[in-house]
Amino acid sequence: MSIEQAIIEGCQQLDIQLPEGARARLAAYLALLDRWNRAYNLTAVREPEAMVIRHLLDSLSILPWLEGPRVLDVGSGAGLPGIPLAIARPECEFCLLDSNGKRTRFLTQATVELRLPNVGVVRGRVEDYRPATPFNSVVSRAFATLADLVADAGRLCAPTGRLLAMKGVFPDDELARLPSAYQVVGVYPLRVPHLDAERHLVHLTPASRD
Secondary structure: OOOOHHHHHHHHHOOOOOOHHHHHHHHHHHHHHHHHHHHHOOOOOOOHHHHHHHHHHHHHHHHHOOOEEEEEEOOOOOOOOOOHHHHHHOOOOEOOOOOHHHHHHHHHHHHHHHHOOOEEEEOOOOOOOOOOOOOEEEEOOOOOOHHHHHHHHHHHHEEEEEEEEEEEEOOHHHOOOOOOEEEEEEEEOOOOOOOOOOOEEEEEEOOOOO
16 A cells, blocks of 8 residues: 555544645655654654554544644654644644754755745744744643643643643543643543554643633
8 A cells, every 4th residue: 555545544534634735745744754764763663654653643633623823833853743734734834843953954854845834943942932922722742741741831822722732541640730720621532543552632721711
C-alpha cells in the first residue's frame, strides 16, 4: 500500500475530510521528515508506514476538538501535531513553538517546502514566549505533565480558549495534581487506526470561563 493510500484509508476510519491537496502534502511531510531524520534524529519512528499511524493519524485524531482561528503547538518537536493539523485546517493560523534549534530549522524548512502560509515557527522556551494575542487552542503532544502545561502555557490560552493535551494511558495522577485555576472539560479516548496503544485527549479550560 502506498503512503498516500494509507493516509486516505486512515482518514476514512477517523471520519476526517481533508481539503484538496492535503493528502499529497501529508505524504510530502513524511518524506521530508524521513530525509531529515537520518541526520537530525527528529523521531524514533523510522518506518514510513509506522509514521503514518504514529505521527499523522495520531495527530489528526484530535481534529474534532480543535478550535481556531489561532492555534499554538507547544514543544512542537518535528511538527507534531502542528503540521498535520495545519495541513488539514488551512483556514487556521498555527504557531509551532520549540526551543531546540535543529527542530526549528526542520520546521522552518518544512513550512517552505510544503507551502504552508498558515504556519509560523518560533524558537524559544514556552515560559519566555510573549505573543501579542492569545490562542484559541493550545495543543501539546509530549509536553511534560498537565500541571507543567498549565503553569507554562496556560497564560497563552485565550480566556474562552482550550488547552488540548495528548496523552497515552488515562492520566489519573496528572489530573489529580491540576491547579484549581483550570477545569477539566473532558478526557476523551482516541481511536487511532492500527495503533495498538491507549491514547487520550485531555481538554482543559480556564476555570473562570463563563
